Amino acid sequence: MYLFFKQTIVLIVVLIGFLGCQSSKNEASKPSVAELKEVKKKAKSAIMKVGGTLKKNLKKTMGAKGVVEAAKFCSLSAVPLAKKVSATLPEGVTVKRITLKPRNINNKANDEEMAVINELELSKKNGNMPKMVVKKLSSNHYQVYKPIVMGGVCLLCHGTSSVRDAGAYKEILKHYPKDEAVDYKMGDLRGAFLVNITK
Numbered sequence: 344m345y346l347f348f349k350q351t352i353v354l355i356v357v358l359i360g361f362l363g364c365q366s367s368k369n370e371a372s373k374p375s376v377a378e379l380k381e382v383k384k385k386a387k388s389a390i391m392k393v394g395g396t397l398k399k400n401l402k403k404t405m406g407a408k409g410v411v412e413a414a415k416f417c418s419l420s421a422v423p424l425a426k427k428v429s430a431t432l433p434e435g436v437t438v439k440r441i442t443l444k445p446r447n448i449n450n451k452a453n454d455e456e457m458a459v460i461n462e463l464e465l466s467k468k469n470g471n472m473p474k475m476v477v478k479k480l481s482s483n484h485y486q487v488y489k490p491i492v493m494g495g496v497c498l499l500c501h502g503t504s505s506v507r508d509a510g511a512y513k514e515i516l517k518h519y520p521k522d523e524a525v526d527y528k529m530g531d532l533r534g535a536f537l538v539n540i541t542k
């Protein structure tokens with residue numbers, strides 16, 4: 344009995360120590376309210392520039408030339424266009440798109456990014472997906488994740504085989520023979536914009 348008591352005390356002490364360390368670690372990497380506001384504002388503006396440009400040009404090409412030409416546009420021009428717009432972002436701000444199922448292999452999430460996307464997926468299932476997730480990696484490096492959700496028009500090139508545009512997808516496979524970015528349904532989480540902000 345005495346031994347059990349002693350072991351319990353030791354366990355409690357160890358647990359308190361462990362939780363104590365945990366909370367102080369989280370405290371150090373937790374951005375303040377003011378920081379959050381500033382970082383989110385910067386991220387929003389950067390995503391609007393890069394993501395907005397991509398979406399606008401996709402829509403324009405689809406409307407004017409149809410979905411097959413739009414597939415060609417996305418395959419050939421989306422990356423250089425995103426690069427061009429990225430060059431106009433403020434110093435220390437970069438934007439990329441990440442996903443668990445990439446079309447362009449450069450957009451495949453690494454382990455850390457994957458963990459955040461999985462968190463987003465879980466919170467989406469529970470009906471409370473955040474608009475943005477902010478991570479403070481160090482005193483001058485922040486990351487902002489903004490979920491990308493599938494809309495109806497996206498399914499023409501990212502949907503199931505019965506929904507996809509056959510001609511457009513044939514074009515896409517020419518450029519991305521190892522494409523994984525299909526079989527999405529409307530409202531699915533496609534991935535995220537990831538904004539890196541260094542000061």
Ligand code: HEC
Binds near residue numbers: 398410413446497499
């Ligand atoms: C006309 C075909 C087409 C349509 C419609 C389309 N996409 Fe794409 N998508 C592509 C192609 C091609 C790529 C690969 C080139 C690139 O990096 O953008 C791509 C890449 C992506 C990526 C980068 C991740 C990856 O897998 O490489 C995301 C995110 C994405 N699309 C989301 C969307 C969303 C959201 C919509 C709807 C608003 C959409 N797409 C509509 C063809 C399309």
